[in-house]
Amino acid sequence: MAMQIKQGMLIKDPWLKVNQPADKYRDYPWFSIVPLNGLHDKSQWPLPQTWIGAWFGVGTELQQITELILSLPLLNIHVDSFADGRAFSLAKQLSTALGYKGELRVSGNFLLDQMAQFKECGVTSFSLRDDSDFDHAMYILEHSPKREF
Amino acid sequence: MYHYNENDRADLQARRQIFQHQLQRYLDGKISDEEFRPIRLRQGLYLQRHAPMLRVAVPYGMLSSSQLRALARIARQFDQGFCHISTRQNVQFNWIAMEDIAEVLGMLAEVDMHSVQTSGDCIRNITSDAFAGVAQDELIDPRPYCELIRQWSIGHPEFAYLPRKFKIAITGAKTDRAMLQAHDIGLRVQQHSQLGKGFEVIVGGGLGRTPVIGSTLALFVPEREILAYLTAIIRVYNLHGRRDNKYKARIKILVKSIGIQAFKKQVDEEFKHTQEEVSFLSPSRIDSIATHFLPPPYEQLDSSYADLFLITLKRKNPSFSRWLKQNTHVHKIGGYRSVTLSLKSPNNAPGDVSTDQLLAIATLADQYSFGVVRSTHEQNLVLADVRETDLYALWKHLIQKDLAAPTIGTIHDIICCPGLDYCSLANTQSIPLAQAIQTRFENLDYVYDIGDLSFNISGCMNACAHHHLANIGILGVLKKGAPYFQITLGGRKGNESTLGKILGPSVAEHDVPNAIENIIQTYLSRRQEDERFIDTYLRVGINPFKEAVYGHAN
Missing domain, CATH: 3.30.413.10 (Sulfite Reductase Hemoprotein, domain 1)
Incomplete structure (x- = not known):
């Protein structure tokens, strides 16, 4: 089981990212993080599983995040390149303009040094590689100054 | 000027500690160059030709005398005895070793300075009018x-x-x-x-x-x-x-x-x-x-007395008179003037200021201008609040420190990027060309006859010297590996900002002073009465200048 940092704590991650959409949504295992295009068929909602999340890239338009998607307990922004700062604005829009209240996660090729910035943009959990420097991740989260604005 | 409070200092301290942690991880080989690059850049650290270039933020160009002294200490201890004022009002050091960076950042923090966000793909230092307030x-x-x-x-x-x-x-x-x-x-x-x-x-x-x-x-x-x-x-x-x-x-x-x-x-x-x-x-x-920007405690001064005082001195001393006209500016408070300290002496690279000069300027700021100095995007420094009756004494001090070149706003006041002498992006050198132009136009009477003129030299198309907005702009390019310079004319900054037009094919380095001389001669022969260079250019168009440089207008 991979690790995640959630609410400032390093814990084992119960979630598993699924890369391929399934034809039948009921086939997704519990605690799957499913690609966004694997959840668009409204006729298969409501989902039988309580714990399903959706993942999507940083170029995702807000219109693609429907009310149904917002009802999921976890949304996961997947970062291909740490230099692509759209991830921060997308997180901010999800947590403010769309008012998402569930677990907002970042995964992929982000820098541990960016975690405090993600947190300030509304991200609540991070999926970390097994070889991550967890001490540095916690250091960044604990020591980064918080802005007043 | 703005004074940090405890929150500002705590914030700066936290950011500095985090960077030191990140720098140590990099030096220990725990993160790659690629991962460290954005972190390094956000701290104003560029990898340049000789050593990392550290760009220090000067928020909207405001510096206290104690900050100047700290910059002087850094220049002496860790650089080669000088620093450089950039075209975005910041300060750059070119010779600081990577292993000394943490100590330098500590010295900056002691005077509420830093290098955060002076580089990188983020919101950079805010710039403003050097005569604000x-x-x-x-x-x-x-x-x-x-x-x-x-x-x-x-x-x-x-x-x-x-x-x-x-x-x-x-x-x-x-x-x-x-x-x-x-x-x-x-x-x-x-x-x-x-x-x-x-x-x-x-x-x-x-x-x-x-x-x-x-x-x-x-x-x-x-x-x-x-x-x-x-x-x-x-x-x-x-x-x-x-x-x-x-x-x-x-x-x-x-x-x-x-x-x-x-x-x-x-x-x-x-x-x-x-x-x-x-x-x-x-x-x-x-x-x-x-409340941090309330006017300093100006004195109620008798302007007529100051006028008389200055008129007498001007009569006695033509050099002072020239400096007063070129390098000082009207102030909103009667009896005061703002003074531009020229960093364009032919003896130095444009915008460079030495440890000795920094220390002297700090003292002069304390003595004559409420302890505050401003940096300008033209790469000069300003003492904004000088009593008119102090101008002569100040000028005497500035002459001693080679800071009184009476050429502000003229062809000598060249805005110039560091160019290939320092910058790893540059195509060509800029500093020697600036010095060649200053040498070609060394006669000050000639310089004054030419009058108001902006002259900017960028060593590559990144345009750090803003050559597009200069009356005469120079851009360094490479032609088959050799340095050439493209000339643009008619650029303007300010309320009527206009991009200059390319005059024609770029010219070889040694031909640039002649080309500029031809352009200037064309202006002088065609100007009407007190017309400025830009006004003559706007009236007669680019063709006469093309003919002067290339022998034909096409």
């Missing part, structure tokens, strides 16, 4: 807003990885001395008869490879909404600016590609959200910042 044509002092936006933009979590760097300039004067239209965002502080204070917002300006004059996005954004409005603009840019090609990644390209109206529509749409999420600016917040 003292200019006679100023309507509203922009510095409290500069400080507010500095605080808002430092460490902004959402905008730390933009498609490209992002520059904001602010002015509150009738004459734009901050080059608003050459910035990603330019803000002009205004007073509305019903809505109170607010801003004209200009967007999408920039120089570099694709020079663009910025367009007005909003005629008036009320003061309380400005942070939400800026957030909306930069979010639209962050989400939609190009990331596939760094040469097309600035906001100017986005605005040009979709048009200012379509861009405005997107910003207005986003503004609906950002108004909800960004707290409105409370009057108390800006009032509290404004």
